[in-house]
Amino acid sequence: MARPTMSHSSSFLLPTTDSAAAAAYAVVVLNQRLPRFAPLLWNRARLRVCADGGANRVFDGMPELLPGEDPDEVRTRYKPDVIKGDMDSIRPEVKEYYSNLGAEIVDESHDQDTTDLHKCVSFITRNPPCSETSNLYILVLGALGGRFDHEMGNINVLYRFSNIRIVLLSDDCSIFLLPKTHSHEIHIERSIEGPHCGLIPMGAPSASTTTTGLRWNLDNTSMSYGGLISTSNIVEEETVRITSDSDLIWTISLRN
């Protein structure tokens, strides 16, 4: 089957990168501890959105991640563009601080049908930070770990917005969706990611998945919960290619 190819790269995590060549991205911060690379990601983002208590995490966490610098100066430099949510987690002094610095506070009523992340992704798609929206990445911090229902809801956002490049990042790994509508080419940045990786049929079984570039490649292989899923695999080549009849979650470990 001739499917279009979708290319993926984690160049946004490289310490130094040609900003013209690097992919444009927005950062969303949810309410969990910041990963250690948060300052690096923040700097080159086109848009920075905190979901409610994510603003507390930026306020407290950025100075902690940059201990050699003056906390107030760090907070001024690393300020969100938008704080969105029902504001029941953000501390009043944090909200005031960022509001005074010009952050847009988008208060909203408690909508039970969608998660905080869903609301932020919707917001970003309606208010894109730049013209090239087709390749805009949305990088999410704080979506994994913690309460399991939150994590599941966040992963569901990847499925519900399968036409948008959303990457969930933690200290340990990154994950994103590989929609079945495309063949996928994943360019591995060996200096910052790997070698551990996996392919997970979260939502539905896969009758046939084929890969190249992994230590244990799949060859027209079935995968399902209750059967085989590909975990603790190893990236062996600089490009990993994946084609599947089912949507899959790709995950790769991040190096320290």
Place this chain on the structure above:
Amino acid sequence: MLGRAIRSMDVMVHSSTFLLPKLHQPGHTPAKNYALVVLNQNLPRFMPRLWTHAKLRICADGGANRIFDEMFQLTNEQDYERVRNRYIPEIIEGDMDSIRPEVKRFYSSQGSQISDKSHNQETTDLHKCISRIHRSTSDHEKTNLCVLVTGALGGRFDHEAANINILYLFSDMRIVLLSDDCLIRLLPKTHKHDIYIESSVEGPHCGLFPVGAPSGSTTTTGLKWNLSEAKMRFGSMISTSNIVHAEKGLGWNGP
């Protein structure tokens, strides 16, 4: 036809009495024995209580490092050595590539059985631990034995996914994955489920997720947003940030 099939399904009863301060027998359910499996992540804060009442304690490889290093700060004890000598696993199982040599020596000298499965690279450490329990438990005992696992959630996502798959691969066992924030268990489609909520230690936040395959029909009672023959799948609706209401908690059934 479907209604009749559901009505005649066996009911599986679940409760989290293992989390209560003293193991007691609530009227509605017999006391459950449980085995404890410790994986290689930060111990949850309630680990000392969990350890004390377990029938069997297995550390999966580097889980032994965690007990060795972290138990002390979770207790109110002053004597470091006394704590170390008290919390000795019966078994340490796995491929032994994470456990530190001095930790292995210490527990071995204290009588822990070291079950070195380094020749087997096909399965995860958790898989090996659960296999062992599965093999040594009769079918009858399986319905009453709960296996509690700490350190299975969070961390590397492929590890977490593999750990969740264990629930599916061993769906005839009651396995509960525990973290500081939550617990998760599989509700096999072969049964109706009654979940008794211990509101002093769990809730109110809860959820139901069709991991692995969509659900054509799910029905619940006892939740703030109950499902009524609802379809669930990733890409559409899944039940997150729900709230448990009743003491008895939720009944769940459906394929």
